[in-house]
Amino acid sequence: MGRRLALLIATYQYQDAGLRQLTSPAHDADALAAVLRDPAVAGFEVTTLTNEPHHRVGQAILDFYRGVRPDDLTFLYFTGHGLKDDGGRLYLAMTNTVRDNLLFTGLSAEEVDRAMRSCASTRMVLVLDCCYSGAFPTGRPAKGDATVHAIERFHGRGRAVLTSSDSTEYSFEGDHLTGEAVQSVFTRHLVAGLRDGSADLNGDGDITLDELYSYVHDKVVAEMPRQRPRKQDEVKGQLVIARNISWTPPPPSQVDHAPKAAPQRLAVYFVLVLVALVAIVVLVAADFAGVGQSGAAPSESAIPADTGPQPDTVLRGHSDRISGVAFSPDGQALASVGGPLTVRLWNVHTGQTTVTISPEVRGIFGVAFSPDGRIVATCGHGDNTIRLWETGTGKLVRTLSGHQRWVDTVAFSPDGKTLASGGWDLTARLWDVATGRQTAVLNGHTGEFPSTVYGVTFSPDGKVLATGGSDKTARLWDATTGQPLATLDDHELTVASLAFTPDGRTLVTAGNEHKVQLWDVTTRRPSGELATAHRPQSIAISRDGVLAVGESDRTVQLWDLTGNRLIRTFTHRQATQDARTVVALSPDGRTVATGDEYDGIVRLWTVTR
Incomplete structure (x- = not known):
């Protein structure tokens, strides 16, 4: 059985005075780390990096993907500023990032993409709660501009990518920049859906990535209509991210307790087993013939x-x-x-x-x-x-x-x-x-x-x-x-x-x-x-x-x-x-x-x- 590995990166303090200091990332990463690490919920091995320079984060991402096996589930999360250079290339801002020197001080989306392409896993999750604005006056800092197109930069087989907003929309950190620390709308609902199991939309006890995205999307749009989370998925099958800790098995139906029904059920089970065995034989024979x-x-x-x-x-x-x-x-x-x-x-x-x-x-x-x-x-x-x-x-x-x-x-x-x-x-x-x-x-x-x-x-x-x-x-x-x-x-x-x-x-x-x-x-x-x-x-x-x-x-x-x-x-x-x-x-x-x-x-x- 594969491992469950998570790397969470949060940057909110910047040496460049032109990059606005953010309050949400620290709390976002802490809250997400807690729920992912909880063995009753998700059971991930979690590593968190906070306010680190770009070279350390880049090495950590490379090491994170380099040591992965094909059946491992990886979860990479970033919260902080995202910046573009004059050529339209996207960079994730680290604590030492300088806006006028992104090439040598920022972590480029292209390098993250290359690290993911070198990964052996076919089950990679990338979550970006990025602020693409840089610096804004007091109030609600807008996250995103019309030409970022962040999600398209990370497409690839075996990957599922979630972003807090469409490139043409906005994402909000909260009502206040100072004072009470608040989480971003996106990560707040992400954590809530995992923590109490409310993202288990079909009630089967498992929270898949599809369910988690649908839950977060609807919650975010209801609270902030201009913000549109996005998802891009090129992964085979369903990815189970967490368990619903509030889930209890449904009560057995009355027919299960009827003694007279037992022989009939056994007969049905026996027939189903025979049908399955015949189907397997047919498929194997067809495979060799083909x-x-x-x-x-x-x-x-x-x-x-x-x-x-x-x-x-x-x-x-x-x-x-x-x-x-x-x-x-x-x-x-x-x-x-x-x-x-x-x-x-x-x-x-x-x-x-x-x-x-x-x-x-x-x-x-x-x-x-x-x-x-x-x-x-x-x-x-x-x-x-x-x-x-x-x-x-x-x-x-x-x-x-x-x-x-x-x-x-x-x-x-x-x-x-x-x-x-x-x-x-x-x-x-x-x-x-x-x-x-x-x-x-x-x-x-x-x-x-x-x-x-x-x-x-x-x-x-x-x-x-x-x-x-x-x-x-x-x-x-x-x-x-x-x-x-x-x-x-x-x-x-x-x-x-x-x-x-x-x-x-x-x-x-x-x-x-x-x-x-x-x-x-x-x-x-x-x-x-x-x-x-x-x-x-x-x-x-x-x-x-x-x-x-x-x-x-x-x-x-x-x-x-x-x-x-x-x-x-x-x-x-x-x-x-x-x-x-x-x-x-x-x-x-x-x-x-x-x-x-x-x-x-x-x-x-x-x-x-």
């Missing part, structure tokens, strides 16, 4: 059985999180990106791994084959670089450096001479593949970190580059000079993926608002729309005009773009939570590869029309 050409692998019996179409081949080798798939130009090989931080090259016909590449980075996001199939490009986070590898040997050929933040996507030009990339620094970049030299920086997408360029793709003739990003736009560029050609702005949310049709006349973009948009490249206007039931997050187009769409609920749609006709819909795999589904189509359009961010398995399906 291994396909790739050999044995761990059972997925925890996943509901998929009664729909089944894949032709199942490729097992990654431990988790398939973040990218790509077919080689001849369709004979497939590249996949997944845990543990590896790129695998597969023989599509045998289902065997031919090459395993393990870049020394903290994460891999994208992968692409060169047109001749001899090189595969990878990108990710850690050192903000792109790497080129020999597909035959897995040998590193070249490293491309230039992006200022993580690199999310890469694509080769049709002639293989140019590589395009897009990253979290809101730029797309062009590179000379032969020399590794950066030839152009494409600035145009807008927003603040973690705004991102999520997709890059070349037109079939190689003359136009299309990019898509979190600013809700797709953009067209001259692929030779890097000069902007057009902005396509019909989407309401992030443009997550994009691709040209084989004739180059249409650009297809996937927007997170449940639609796939078709654009006339000549007129730069919308020419059609394909409806999806869920958020489309990955698309691919074959040489014969088949479009594959991977949606957020693991649904995959196949379309014939010659008539915008839906060919087939199937589920990549059944599961209880949404997950980004990535897709790739073989060049001949006969096979689609799918993967998602949880189970680490790549599935190959035959495309039937």
